[in-house]
Amino acid sequence: MPELPEVETIKREIEPFIVGRKIEGIEIKDHRNIKGISPEQFKKKLIGQKFKGLTRQAKYMLFELASGNYLTIHLGMTGRLLFAPDKYVKIVFNLSGGKNLYFSDARLFGKIRFFEAMPNLKLGPEPLQKEFTVEYLKKIFSKRHSSIKVLLLDQKLLSGVGNIYANEALFRAGINPHRKASSLSEAEIKKMQHAIEEVLEEAIKYRGTSDSWYVDAKGEKGGFQLRLKVYGKKNQPCPKCGTTIKREAMGQRGTFFCGNCQK
DNA sequence: ACCTAAACCTGGGCGC
DNA sequence: TGCGCCCAGGTTTAGG
Incomplete structure (x- = not known):
């Protein structure tokens, strides 16, 4: 699932592709990823707007529009932002210059939101910033x-x-x-x-x-x-000591570790 | 304030 | 080949 490194990778690819381009149309194949606003309002608010910048905050992508409005995208577990469509495309952004940006999400855990102004995402400090001490x-x-x-x-x-x-x-x-x-x-x-x-x-x-x-x-x-050293490695030997790696559920999440190396 | 757990959602992998 | 079952988990919400 997309965590900070995956979102950063996509952000670096998408940024030069969208900045300066105008949203000329939006095709909504499934509206369930759009939160807090109707699909009709979503289109109305965004069509005609121009992308000014793209930043990443933790696992969120924050699209800055020239008007001062913002669009946030969280990819959830299976969300994708693509230059070419796959079979799970839910939303297509038609951009100036005849380009498209595709939002795909097989399991619909991704979230797309529109904001009139810069949103406060209420996140703690992130590890690659100076507050992480x-x-x-x-x-x-x-x-x-x-x-x-x-x-x-x-x-x-x-x-x-x-x-x-x-x-x-x-x-x-x-x-x-x-x-x-x-x-x-x-x-x-x-x-x-x-x-x-x-x-x-x-x-x-x-x-x-x-x-x-x-x-x-x-x-x-x-x-x-x-x-990867332990994630997804249930019943495989620890790369350091050879002890069998365990999998347990913690907080309803798969947790993988070596009971010998991790004290 | 803190902590836990259910709910959301569906494709893929597995067993039969 | 196809059916049924279970698993994956980030975030939100509810409840203790």
């Missing part, structure tokens, strides 16, 4: 009774990390996902902070993880699935 993690970990794994997925505390990179970062830091966040020592918090930054930067470098549905705007798979 050991001090910040100490602050949010110290008073929490939930597990470190569940906490890493809370977008209000820390944004951009999803299930794949939470599992991978915990493995790299050598921390057991069941540990209470408040039980981590300062040294462990430092390892955690470093592991999160490292795994996200590496995943961006490899253009994301195509474990199941993810493809970039060109429809191509990423490369990081070949570098």
